[in-house]
Amino acid sequence: MINDDTKTLLSRRAFLGQSGIGLGALATTSLLNEASAAQSGNSELPHFPAKAKRVIYLFQSGGPSHIDLLDHSPAFGRLHGSELPDSVRGGQRVTGMTAGQKKFLVCGPVSPMKQRGQFGTWMSDLVPHTADIADKITVINSMHTEAINHDPGITLINTGSQIPGRPSLGAWASYGLGSANADMPAYIVLLSQGNGKNPGQPIFSRLWGSGILPSNHQGVLMRSGKNPLLYLKDPSGLNRPIRREMLDDLAALNEGSFARFGDPEIQTRIAQYEMAFRMQTAAPEIVDLSDEPESTFKLYGEDARRPGTYAYNCLLARRLAERDVRFVQLFHRGWDQHGSLVPHLTAQCKDTDQASAALVTDLEQRGLLEDTLVIWGGEFGRTSYSQGGLGNGRDHHGRCFSIWLAGGGIKRGGVHGATDEYCYNIVKDPVHINDMNATILHCMGIDHERFTFKFQGLNTRLTGVEEAHAVKQILISKKSITEKK
């Protein structure tokens, strides 16, 4: 019987051997200590060759309206203003916000939908730039979730469970694959707030937390300004040569402790201080946009010059991807249009559309899209009936919603899954959140069923205990890759 600890060590070692970083940087990463905490059931990773070396998740927090953006029903012209039939609602669990409503008036898309690109993908006029990249992305219109409110919804999609405490997707990726950049953490989080609904629904550190995994896998917040990572900046008046001297002294003192105590953790500590020192150079370089040409801001929009905006964060995401940061996740708030649907949704799209599309285009131009998976989507969709009067707003809707994906092994162009004429219930190819997370892991070369962490006696996995499947239909098949070559 192999002790769990040993298995972890072996797999970590396998990772270190493969990652090409060499032992200098990471081999001493708290092997003994961390492993003693991390009982792992995972075997050598990746399980199969990864299509996506890195992931950029553009999380749209609040529940973007699939009806107004991506999911099209020609019947809305006829149904607009009519009462949603009970047969369609079908005893659905509705939130406390519209449960008491007497009328459920169907509201068609607030802006015209048109077919885009050679695949004829339906998209709204609200997202003209996304429409321009229609042939580069796959739209899924058949996403679904059990959650009907933000907290459980956003927790479920990011951690695979509605109940707080589980590791986030990015933490799993960090845990499984480690960092490919010796100077930066594997999982970086960027936050922004849109103009659609300000403030948007709250978000929480658990969405990028490590849950039951060791805490070094938690997402690291990258912030705008001079201190892009918490505590990164040396105090004013302390220059780099002084810091260097201090670290050299510190290493000498710590070596003395090591000689007395023989604890490998001391060597790890020395190595971590060195990595911190490198991060102090690497991270400010990432947020220093002075080397970006004017064309960048033409592509992403002028907002990209303003720290803290969604566009700026999209640009940072590209700069992080260039540096092989494994998992970058943007959390953009403001998609919760219970009211003021038209002005708020318009504002929200204006903040996000150009930069989202620019990121895909930019990655492609730099040859990075092929092995970078980009995901755009929120925690649920919105009702096709109106909250309040006709056209006022839309309530949460978990039975179906839309997301899009690009690069990293995803097919270029096309739509997966379909809903009924009310954009209310899925009629073809449902994709549960856990299926989507399985797909993301799949693109990273991980079989979600074999990627587990033992906690409280259970081999816990991101995709939960129910069956889940990677959506193979949206992946580039081996054959098509061969043809391309």
Place this chain on the structure above:
Amino acid sequence: MRIRSTVASIVLMLLVFAVPLLTSFALGEEPDPLRFNRDVRPILSDNCFGCHGPAAKDAKAGLQLHSFESATALLGKGEDRQALVPGDRKASELWKRITSSDPDEKMPPPDSNHRLTPGQIEVLGQWIDQGAEYEGHWAFQALKAAQGASIDSLIRARLDGTGLRSAPPADRATLLRRITQDLTGLPPTPEELDAFLVDHNPDAYERVVNRLLRSPAAAERLAVDWLDGARYADTNGYSIDDHRDMWIWRDWVLNAFLTNKRFDEFTVEQIAGDLLPGATEQQRVATGFLRNSMNTHEGGTIPEEYRVTYNVDKVDTVATVFMGLTMKCAQCHDHKYDPITQKEFYQFYAFFNQSSEPGSGATNANTGPLIEAGSAICSPERVKRDAAVRIAELKRLRAVPLARIAVQRDRWETEQLASLGLLKNGRAVAKKLVLFPQDQPSWIWSAADRTAESVEFERRFNLEAIPAEARLWVTCDNACEVEINGRSIGSSDDWTRPKVFEVRGLKVGDNTIAVRATNIGASPAGLLLSLAMRAANGEEWHVVTDKKWQARLLVAGAAGTNWEPAAELVKHGGGAWGTLYGKEPLDAGPDALHQALGMAKADRTTEHWATINTAFAEMQPAFKTLTNQLDLEEKILRKAADTGRTTVMVMDYKPRKTHILTRGAYDQPGAEVSAGTPSTLPPLGVAGTPNGKRTRLDLAHWLVDPDHPLTSRVIVNRYWQMLFGTGLVKTAEDFGTQGEFPSHPELLDRLAADFVASGWDLRRLLHQMVMSETYCQQSAATPELLEKDPYNRLLARAPRFRLAAEFVRDGALAASGLLNDDLGGPSVHPYQPDGLWEEVSHYGYPKPFSSQKFLPGSGRVLYRRSLYTVWKRTSPPPSMAIFDAPSRETCSVRRLNTNTPLQALVMQNDPQFLEAARALGDLMAAEGSPQNGIDLGAKRVLGRAPTTKELDVLSAALVRYRQAYQSQAEKARQLLASAGASGSGDPVQVAWTLVASTLLNMDEAMTRQ
């Protein structure tokens, strides 16, 4: 082997050697006979029980392997095969399957995630051959206490035959630091160290132990772990995560540890204090333990769904904290591994379901049931004082808002000053703005002819001293020239705003001010003037236009008529300064805003700030949002500030039916159940309520029944974990079949039995552990030890591990002399990077929620112990989260221990640690010589004298840093300012600060060893 070839690290080579050692705990040359619980059950549980375990419904092919009876039964009707044939592996179907090479036959199935190693297969084979004996799961069996055995004898018995021996005793300095860190979370003081080093009495160590165990610091240290398990926090959790007040409960915990409350009472009061006969206020407070569950009031919440969730959380917490059971696994289905059915889960759940707690939580407040209560350890006066201090902090934030808003406000101030014309070269001419025309002048003109074209005015006044400053405001409809003592001051032809003049030429004694004013045509005229003067002692005088002035008409080409008193033109132009020019804020010269803006920032009073900020808020939504938040937070504090008491959430008893919830869904009730405990465990006694129903009180007594096999073991194990880094059962959160078998089962039982027999005396338990030679031995790891026992489960050396997040910080505060040792009370707001809460919260929502923006404290509260730091669940204190503190959203009884670059950044750059370095540096500098200073620093941080090498390295650094900053006064000043010191930038102070920071960053500084 492929793997081995890729590795060149000594550490990893050691691990490869370690593999055979760790395959079981049989470390001797001759293996122990197989024991089911230790050797066999883990294999079956890990690989087989998922499909063939106690959950009857899931049993594939009807086979269950968790008991002898089911595993040896015939495999179905008409079958003669048995999974297990005791004594004969070849006849056993299990053996055939696990050794089969046919993928259709092989077990575990190749497409599962489970794979047996050859070693595991052989263990199963031997076990079948030896008779396939089962044991009940060890943790559910009664305690088996070895009489007379000591901790050390049991540890050494386990070492026998491994080739390892206990290490020699640690040196005294190391031991003192270890025991002080372990029991109080603080390092020893240099005085304590010196005293201990010269105390050669045989009982010197024991006296230290006893002193520490009784100290308030020990209560604080013990509370930290309990707060993790109890998921204690200062916010409600979930999405809005507004504030709650549970610190009264936290103080109850502190008091319990401080008074060494019997642990059985400690348990009973927290589970059912409200149901005790004649329950006291504090006994009811204790049940806050259960109410620490998160709650939500997010719009759209379906209350019943969350009411169920809160109760499931209570089940999870009680089961984990007291029994090490993962009961929540049985919420949706029978437990896969442990003998807990779904029905039993809901019977347990029923205890907590009987309360009036609602599903939708209160906003910005505690949710009922709640009581108003006082702290068990803080007087009402102290609580009032703390609340008042916090209110003062909030007021200060209104005056000096956080950086981003402060920048906006400064910009606004500049704009205002510029519009007043009182900005020179981008700087406020603040000094010149000190004087303002405070009195209300009147418009005046000649009484003789109110439409006369030209009028001369005069006013005499007497001065006892020459003013330090004097300024004059004047306007006239339409124009005027002003003279003082015969010298022209200037003229004005702007009748829409006052013109301002500096006034010189005043003298002691009589002075004269004269004005020649001109009107145009027959329209109403008027003069408005104010002369403000201030003496060096701050006294002010004013001369304003009023009836005391003399006026005479000027006739063209000739001297005028006689002097006579001027007439006040009451309605002329709408009045005096304020009303005439009020529409343009800064033209309202005399108003308070104008005056406040003119004050240098350092000189402004609270009233000045209030005036400025109110005006600013009117124009700046961001500041308005802040002031709204401040108002709300202050309002919430009022109660505590007035009464010294606050509310706390507690349990109550309200009968309610409980149903099994199908698949755990709140809206799928199945059969009704009554309160009860799992049948695997001893039966529940029924003291009962008058109507005979089982209540939480019965549950509480059941948990601490001496015959309960779990509670004492689980508690004792966690204290072992606290002192030794790893529990005797490593999986402190799981004593079920999937948990780890104890490294020293006899020791665990011996300690647990003693704990119960002693009357659940926690101090006695800790005393026993820390008095053992095992505890007191050296922690140095030799290559042999690392090779044979890398995780130190055999304890042939003392463990060495990084301190918990709280104690990393507390240690630095103590070492630097900054620590504020106030005990208990409301939570505090020490340093935290700006903006973290806002980034994720509902900050700015029109109807504000509390705790949406971190509002930093100041002064002494910055140095309180870390357990008092305000804990927001959706954004926990960042420097502590980086050191593995949990979010406190759910129960957690074992922290992981990582070693990361972000930790290095916290230690180097967090203002808290910088300030500690500076304060420690100051103490070191005061020692007079580099050697003495470094000696003191090492003692304070490391609890020992420095080594020669350390002394050399740090002395050299001290010289280098001093030289480096000698010619860099500005840099020195900046650095010290970052470290919380004002001053001119003394290079010596900088050098000591950096040397102190180096010490605080040492691995040893954050490690107990």
